Amino acid sequence: MGLTGKLIAAIEFKAGGDVFHELFRHKPHHLSNVTPEKVQGCDLHEGQFGHVGTIITWRYTHDGKEKKAKQVIQAINEEQKLMEFKMLEGDLMELYKAFLITIHVETKNGIDLVTWTLEYEMLNEDVEHPLSLLSFFIDMTKDIETHHVEK
Numbered sequence: 001m002g003l004t005g006k007l008i009a010a011i012e013f014k015a016g017g018d019v020f021h022e023l024f025r026h027k028p029h030h031l032s033n034v035t036p037e038k039v040q041g042c043d044l045h046e047g048q049f050g051h052v053g054t055i056i057t058w059r060y061t062h063d064g065k066e067k068k069a070k071q072v073i074q075a076i077n078e079e080q081k082l083m084e085f086k087m088l089e090g091d092l093m094e095l096y097k098a099f100l101i102t103i104h105v106e107t108k109n110g111i112d113l114v115t116w117t118l119e120y121e122m123l124n125e126d127v128e129h130p131l132s133l134l135s136f137f138i139d140m141t142k143d144i145e146t147h148h149v150e151k
Contacts, residue, residue, distance in 0.1 A: 005130075006117065007117070008118075011141045013114045015147075016148070017106070017112035023144065024083055025050045029044070041059040051076070055071070062133065083104075096123060100119040
């Protein structure tokens with residue numbers, strides 16, 4: 001069995017792809033207001049929100065447990081509305097040797113799609129693929145959409 005994996009989900013986003021990208025790029029600390037049951041905070045450690053090299057720590061609840069994730073923004077492509085977050089420390093790093101989360105917003109046939117890509121290397125064969133985390137991101141995307149559509 002291979003220890004590396006890649007999971008991808010593309011979700012239709014009715015509130016506008018620019019809204020989603022701007023939230024993650026420049027205002028990730030606002031996510032705790034948008035989806036408080038999932039994200040409790042996003043703290044800036046080094047750098048500035050929206051810039052490559054910035055280090056942030058997320059406080060979130062996943063599978064009923066409070067967790068943390070320290071990440072560096074590894075890449076931003078404004079034209080493609082793409083951001084890459086490389087995991088540095090936190091709960092996920094107890095199970096995975098490497099973990100990269102890419103968020104990409106694209107428009108196809110007038111429909112905005114938010115695509116989450118999880119690329120990872122498991123520490124051993126007993127570690128499960130992060131399907132519940134992908135589901136968490138899908139649900140969070142829907143929460144963000146509901147928050148912005150209702151305004």
